[in-house]
Each structure stands twice: as C-alpha cells, then as structure tokens.
Amino acid sequence: MIIPPIKKAALVAGFITTLFSHQIMAEQSEPLVLQKIMFDMGEEMQNITAGISSEDWQRVAEAAIKIADHPKPPVSERMRIMSLLGTEMAAFKEGDMETHQSARKLAEIAKQENGQAVISAFSVLQNNCLSCHENYREKFQAHFYGTP
Numbered sequence: 001m002i003i004p005p006i007k008k009a010a011l012v013a014g015f016i017t018t019l020f021s022h023q024i025m026a027e028q029s030e031p032l033v034l035q036k037i038m039f040d041m042g043e044e045m046q047n048i049t050a051g052i053s054s055e056d057w058q059r060v061a062e063a064a065i066k067i068a069d070h071p072k073p074p075v076s077e078r079m080r081i082m083s084l085l086g087t088e089m090a091a092f093k094e095g096d097m098e099t100h101q102s103a104r105k106l107a108e109i110a111k112q113e114n115g116q117a118v119i120s121a122f123s124v125l126q127n128n129c130l131s132c133h134e135n136y137r138e139k140f141q142a143h144f145y146g147t148p
C-alpha cells in the first residue's frame, strides 16, 4: 500500500506524540531506581543499629560494606538526574562519594571491635545521608513525582 507523504508525516507525528506523553506520565509517577537503592541502604542502617546493640561487629561490618558498594541507578536515570541538577551535579556526586568512603571506614572499624569508635564512624555516615537529603530530597520529589 502506498501512503501519501502528508499522511505519513501525520502518522509519524502522532506516534512521536504518543511516545512523549508516555514519557511525561512516567516522569510523574514511576519511582526512581535510586529510591529503591535508598530504601535498601535504609535497611542496612537498621542492621547496623541492631549490630551495635548486640555488639555483633560482623553484622555491622557486613551492612556497612553493602552501603559502601551500593549499586548505581541505570545510565538513563543518571541522565535524568543530571538534567535536573545541572551544575549541582558535582556536589551531589561528592556527597555520594563521601558516603561510600565513610561506610567503608565504618566497616574497617567494626572489624576492630571497638564499640565507641564504631558509633563515631556511624554518626559520620548518618551525617552524610542527612546532608544530602537536606539539600536534594525535596527537589527530586517535586521534579520526579510532582509532590511539593
């Protein structure tokens, strides 16, 4: 069947519009992979607290390593984050780097079984989480989920 050029153009335009409207919908509702990674880190923080309470340093070390080695979101999502943050991206990455480092340090200290030192190292890690949340969480939620 031969489709006249104008009709063809209209079909293509329609198709593209459909593609885009799906993308806009996704921007409003689908949780980020990053959010799942965050919830997993939140659980590991609970494991660390439980480990400290029972002086189970092995448990603390294992949970801290999982935080230190947390996965990255897929490239496409990192691009969406980059376009949201623009020049702030460097500071965001820096916050992430510090978190990896302080989690690794916590794991090392836990192996030395010094409770006080573990608690100090844990508070450094908690501060890394908090400061990034204070700076970026609202921005992400407003942009990706449309919540104020």
Ligand code: HEC
Binding pocket: 031, 032, 034, 035, 038, 039, 041, 042, 045, 067, 092, 093, 095, 096, 099, 125, 128, 129, 130, 132, 133, 136, 137, 140, 141, 144
């Ligand atoms: C570099 C920035 C950054 C760091 C560091 C960071 N987070 Fe997050 N976190 C975010 C952002 C942005 C969100 C919002 C993501 C979303 O809602 O899709 C978030 C959301 C969360 C949530 C979901 C909360 C909710 O109610 O929606 C949890 C849990 C969480 N983070 C835990 C942690 C823990 C634990 C750490 C430290 C070990 C940490 N995060 C470190 C940026 C960060």
